[in-house]
């Protein structure tokens with residue numbers, strides 16, 4: 001063939017600026033595109049061999065070589081796939097713009113948003129022009145009598161094609177890098193990109209530097225392989241005094257070694273663990289894979305091996321890392337692959353939001369390589385993938401809850417924020433997992449929600465619901481009865497008490513324990529939202545923080561005949577405290593607490609406290625949420641000698657000090673004092689101690 005010159009295609013005129021600017025936001029992606037073309041070419045050649053249309057040489061070893069040359073500023077991709085004839089280069093490369101690109105340009109000529117640009121247009125090869133001023137193709141087709149072809153283009157609309165001189169079947173693509181992209185001719189940078197995109201490609205990939213000094217290694221002669229290039233055979237004479245003699249007194253043979261050219265190491269692991277059958281993988285393999293891929297040397301808690309063929313193909317491994325710190329700061333990585341070719345990290349359309357704290361790999365050959373995020377959003381298939389993944393995670397957890405409770409409880413602190421977040425985010429997940437959610441009680445024993453309800457004297461189906469069911473057939477009275485039943489439900493809600501901070505709420509915990517009353521620990525900041533979620537899903541329960549009210553079991557009843565006297569005491573205490581604390585709106589309540597070690601405490605209604613917490617959590621645009629805060633109620637224990645003293649000695653000069661101190665002590669367990677309050681508190685405490693010295 002003489003030199004053939006031509007125009008790439010009338011349509012391609014405007015394609016290069018588009019490619020350069022938008023198609024691929026990550027410039028390094030051309031590595032992936034060119035290497036996956038090479039992999040495809042190799043797969044096709046192997047298929048031809050299988051179909052008997054071509055015979056692979058006996059010593060055929062599929063491989064892709066990436067050769068950097070910083071001096072020449074070139075980068076080469078060499079594969080031993082099926083190669084192309086001149087006609088094929090013409091058809092697949094030159095005229096490419098006819099097919100995809102025409103529509104592409106039509107559709108996107110006025111759009112500038114990158115999100116909308118990325119699609120699957122068979123433009124992979126052209127990504128080379130993002131980094132190269134000039135690209136050459138040298139190819140030799142597998143076909144009998146094929147003539148090698150050389151193609152060159154400078155990325156405009158023109159190209160040149162002539163006979164080439166490639167001797168082995170396959171294709172070599174040479175990129176003459178532009179000034180902005182010289183980094184890719186650096187061996188270390190190239191390795192970094194290859195490791196990012198090609199760590200698990202199905203073909204071995206070798207990186208080398210053109211004209212680099214060869215590296216050698218010395219190995220035992222017996223370990224030399226046919227494929228090794230031996231440069232020297234070495235016989236190591238053992239020193240006289242070290243000479244060993246065997247039983248018959250013969251000298252042992254001198255050691256034979258060989259100096260060989262260092263064996264190249266493939267960048268890609270062509271059989272990644274996720275592609276294997278889960279039953280064939282060992283714990284050590286899972287851990288090693290985790291360390292290698294995520295560079296995380298902390299052991300993951302456990303993992304799920306996904307393996308699905310129908311109705312779509314999906315394989316992968318999801319690891320649960322140790323994650324018991326604040327939920328917001330957690331960041332997992334889920335790497336998405338298409339047939340072992342890396343697509344991207346953390347594509348949120350495919351991976352349900354709440355699973356983003358996990359670390360893992362997912363290989364889904366049915367997902368397009370060039371994923372457009374906006375295109376994925378409403379894609380039914382993508383939603384199914386996401387549903388499947390979340391279902392599998394729920395299955396793993398419920399399975400573990402049933403069959404391996406000991407470990408499940410051990411992991412619970414780590415995984416509970418994730419599980420709870422999952423419930424808030426994904427109805428279906430919440431429904432599946434609901435019976436496997438557990439709560440730690442004051443003795444650090446685990447209970448299910450059902451057990452918590454029972455421990456607090458309730459039952460999962462409330463009597464009111466039962467009556468409601470029974471009465472249902474009576475249609476005539478239905479309306480009125482339903483109302484009555486609803487009120488009843490309201491009345492018989494089971495309270496589940498909880499603690500958010502064991503230190504701060506210790507006074508309440510002690511009182512609870514003393515009365516044999518239990519509570520659960522909910523210490524994570526996601527718990528505020530989570531209990532609201534549980535209440536919405538279980539109308540018969542109500543969560544109350546341990547200091548939200550004075551639990552009935554903590555109080556002594558006031559007998560009928562004592563009522564009047566008690567009221568008097570109450571009124572006078574309220575008056576004194578309001579006066580001494582200089583706050584006539586102060587909410588004071590007097591109770592007879594069973595625990596006479598407690599003089600005062602503060603309670604804050606559950607709903608207003610939760611509201612305040614939510615506002616704080618969302619920060620409400622930097623608003624000062626204290627303006628909305630409901631002040632706590634001061635509870636005074638009329639059984640306590642200090643309180644009794646106040647009632648009996650209203651005019652004593654100690655009363656102001658006692659009132660203020662009791663108030664501060666109650667509030668301390670509830671929230672931090674302001675700087676001024678704290679200063680006053682310390683000063684007063686010192687004054688009280690001074691009295692001891694007198």
Ligand SMILES: Nc1ncnc2c1ncn2[C@@H]1O[C@H](COP(=O)(O)OP(=O)(O)OP(=O)(O)O)[C@@H](O)[C@H]1O
Pocket residue numbers: 033037038041079081082083084092093096120121122123124125126171369
């Ligand atoms: N290394 C190669 N060996 C043999 N044929 C190749 C090679 N590279 C490209 N081709 C041919 O050129 C065609 C166009 O390649 P290009 O990368 O532009 O698009 P694609 O691979 O079809 O799609 P995409 O890369 O966007 O997924 C390929 O389909 C293939 O037929």
